[in-house]
Amino acid sequence: MQGSSNIPHLRIVVWFSIIAILGYAVFSVWTFIVLKDASMVGDVIGTWKSFGVLAFGFWLGSSSGGKALTGQPQEVKVTNDTQEPLPVKETTNNARN
16 A cells, blocks of 8 residues: 555555544444433434545545546637737726715
């Protein structure tokens, strides 16, 4: 894992992530079984839903994000030159106007 990855300290990041998720899972079980407080149960469920959305977003970004790259920068076509600047309307944030 050390030589083939571009992410520094990948093992540390993975282990801390696993420990954090397992720790929150233990807290969740304690909240559901022992505490049984409605607001805490709702917070725990909301946090697990956020974890799910985060995981899906990470998967989506990591699996499709790099596929859009062509390796070449996109060409930009300048439609106006410096002799004909774009018309700009000046506005102010002054409430008295």
